[in-house]
Amino acid sequence: MKAIIDSLKSHSSTSSGVQPHPFWVMVRKEIADHIRSWRFLVLLVLVVLTFWGTTSVSMANLRQVVGNANDPDSLFLYLKLLTTTEGSLPPFHVFLSFLGPLLGISLGFDAVNSEQQNGTLTRIMAQPVFRDNLLLSKFVSALTLVGSLLLSLSLLMIGGGILITGVLIEVEELIRILGFTFLCTIYVGFWLGLSILLSILFRQGATSALTAIGIWLFFTVFYQIIVNLVAEALVPAESALSQQAILRYNELLLNLLRLAPSQLYTDATTTLLMPSVRSLGPITMEQMAGAIPSPLPLKESLMIVWPQLSGLIAATVLCFALSYYLFMRREIRS
Template sequence: MVKKEVADHLSGKRFLILTFLVVAACLASLYIAATNIRAAATGEDSGFVFLKLFTTAGSNLPFSFTSFISFLGPLIGLIMGFDAISGERDRGTLSHVLSQPIYRDALINGKFIAGVVVLAMVIFGLGFLTGGLGLIVFGVPPTLGELLRILAYLALSVIYISFWLALSLLFSVLFRQTTTSALAGVALWLFFSLFAVFLVGAITDALIPVTDSSNINQIMANARLYQGLSRLSPIALYDEATITLLNPSVRSLGLVMLDQLYGAIRAPLSFGQSLLLIWPHLAGLIAATLICFAAAYIIFMRQEIRA
């Protein structure tokens, strides 16, 4: 089952278009990085040149590899999953497949696992492609720490996009119409990536208003609430985790008071410490993915399959 679904994904035109889009985005980001990396590498912290390959954005084109993945990744997940179940229902193949002696969950598991496998192939492929090209262009080999960070980042991306895949799978189970399912997915994506930021700001300011004359406690409460609310969005979680992984000088994701910084030694975190910092984010993303998938699973198991 998984084998057939993977083959389906890989042979479809949709996949070809997607891959083309993402590869183009990657090459563009590589080009941007190539033109700007000299300035970035000679800046304040000149270590970790290889990581900058993924994070450097130009001034005229504000896109790096990471921002491309963060922005387009959800779209890949949504497109791969939005018609997983409803499409089969439309074509009448669902009742046919489910009248064969397989458990009903074999189908939905197969769809999800195949999706994750394909995603992992694409993301790791792209990551290595960018890294390899960067190696050729710049000639700066990565250190072990950098390599680990990149691998962790790619794995994180797979989990993140899997969340969107699970979400679109849920929609495809819920809605009979393929188009409704696609729209619901895209709507949620737009909401999280564009409007959620405004909404979180508005809610925070309404609950804990802050003016110039507010005392420090109020400002801190405001900032904490803002961060807490925004972390409800998987996009925010992913972005924070990405920054931490690919920028070793990020030492904390919460509020830092000036007196806490006083006397601190300016040094990058080790890979293990960075990982520790984003552990909650990782757990949150995996949990969100599993919740979406579990919901899709339960609804699907109890659903009536009409021809």
């Protein structure tokens, strides 16, 4: 943080020439700190190795799935690179549902409490900067870094696919892959906002990190088990229910499961990367009658995925809004 303070001092003391805004000075310094930190480098290596492993498996099995008449998604070559698996490794978007929260938590669990423990928070606030710029710079810098990483991996996959197969990517595939990248960035941004919120609530970085990991494990592992146990205890056997009651029961169960961010992410990525997915909820045999197995247009897939995307954005904004409220009312001199 000494570099930030020196940059802010030079910015305030220079009266001539075009100077960058203090907010962007802090953003650039936060990005540089993340890039030089060992925890980000370790997670970067894990994400890159995971991407390389899943893409290699997809490339090796691409001939078996492309052109398959029983698969309506077989025409989308580059989407198959993100979804094809042979069973030894899950697809990349499944891996990212586990690595994404760890990436967001690692970038934000000590964003504020470490500054206060090191005594740099009061020194930064003594400079001509607004308090909210400090919090916003930490969120924007980490989210920019994550978005750049995921976009680079997606473009690398597209470029490698063109060099190996010689097939140009379609516009719809490109939009779906870019939408997948944006969705993954928002998903990581939720855990980043939650970890920043916990770094404001707790003074110790270890406490905020353990709390964030505990919340992630609860929603990833235990939440689905709890929902299923409660539903089985309160609802009678499905054989005693009518068809409409079973549909309402399954719809209620899915809505409860979608309170977990991981479920929203899974539903959204499945819809974007598999155009043949027509619905994320239970459907009757009458609704399936006469349906031809074919890919949905991009507009229809976006309409299906919009509630999940809105939920992730709303949860991210809520976490950051709570962080903003608590940080603006916090006494930083103690």
